[in-house]
Amino acid sequence: MRRDVFQAIADPTRRAIIALIALQAMTPNAIADNFNSTRQAVSKHLRILTECKLVKQEYRGREIYYSLEIEKMKEVDKWLEQYRKIWETRFDQLDNILTKINKQKK
Amino acid sequence: MRRDVFQAIADPTRRAIIALIALQAMTPNAIADNFNSTRQAVSKHLRILTECKLVKQEYRGREIYYSLEIEKMKEVDKWLEQYRKIWETRFDQLDNILTKINKQKK
DNA sequence: AATTTGGGAAACCGAATAGTTGCATTTATA
DNA sequence: TATAAATGCAACTATTCGGTTTCCCAAATT
Numbered sequence: 001m002r003r004d005v006f007q008a009i010a011d012p013t014r015r016a017i018i019a020l021i022a023l024q025a026m027t028p029n030a031i032a033d034n035f036n037s038t039r040q041a042v043s044k045h046l047r048i049l050t051e052c053k054l055v056k057q058e059y060r061g062r063e064i065y066y067s068l069e070i071e072k073m074k075e076v077d078k079w080l081e082q083y084r085k086i087w088e089t090r091f092d093q094l095d096n097i098l099t100k101i102n103k104q105k106k
Numbered sequence: 107m108r109r110d111v112f113q114a115i116a117d118p119t120r121r122a123i124i125a126l127i128a129l130q131a132m133t134p135n136a137i138a139d140n141f142n143s144t145r146q147a148v149s150k151h152l153r154i155l156t157e158c159k160l161v162k163q164e165y166r167g168r169e170i171y172y173s174l175e176i177e178k179m180k181e182v183d184k185w186l187e188q189y190r191k192i193w194e195t196r197f198d199q200l201d202n203i204l205t206k207i208n209k210q211k212k
Numbered sequence: 213a214a215t216t217t218g219g220g221a222a223a224c225c226g227a228a229t230a231g232t233t234g235c236a237t238t239t240a241t242a
Numbered sequence: 243t244a245t246a247a248a249t250g251c252a253a254c255t256a257t258t259c260g261g262t263t264t265c266c267c268a269a270a271t272t
Binding site for chain 4: 011013037038040041044045061062063
């Protein structure tokens with residue numbers, strides 16, 4: 001089964017879960033309270049997030065606290081890096097053109 | 107049908123297509139040459155990428171040149187922004203701790 | 213000890229996904 | 243003008259996905 005960060009963040013519910021637990025660790029029940037779907041559905045999402053290492057668990061008694069594994073998010077950032085280079089270059093080019101136009105006006 | 111950037115980049119083939127056409131515009135046939143699947147399969151991916159505005163088309167005779175709509179990629183960057191803040195903060199905190207330790211040594 | 217609570221796992225279901233083959237359409241070429 | 247090439251679209255298929263319901267187990271509470 002393919003299980004990478006990109007597939008994990010494709011689902012809007014999972015992105016919402018990520019946003020929730022980014023601030024503080026939460027139990028599945030607490031997370032599920034924020035959604036209309038069942039706890040089991042949330043549990044499934046958590047499993048997917050755990051499998052691709054986007055989330056880590058901390059056992060405390062019978063409760064499990066889930067929190068974001070921020071390091072894994074950098075993978076998306078790393079992938080984006082190559083495209084960021086492109087749009088920055090293009091912005092620079094546009095900037096150069098605008099500078100030239102301004103100089104001509106003066 | 108849900109059709110956003112996150113769903114678009116979830117598929118590895120689509121990410122490969124994006125990487126290909128980021129450098130220069132390409133026709134479906136030329137793109138398909140780089141994959142094992144059929145031209146039609148690639149065409150479907152291109153349709154999805156077009157629908158979510160990640161890709162733009164340029165008609166030239168009977169050929170269609172596809173190229174990356176780099177602006178749309180910024181949406182992912184924007185989403186990532188909030189998490190970048192988190193990992194930069196954590197890095198700063200770690201940095202502060204290391205600085206303190208170094209000062210204590212001296 | 214009996215009951216409640218927190219959470220995972222399995223079985224099932226409908227919809228979406230990614231691929232295929234086949235066909236239609238438009239443009240270029242012989 | 244007949245044919246080849248470039249492409250999109252539709253129908254079909256197997257698999258995955260996201261959700262539900264049901265059930266089980268371990269930890270807490272009474």
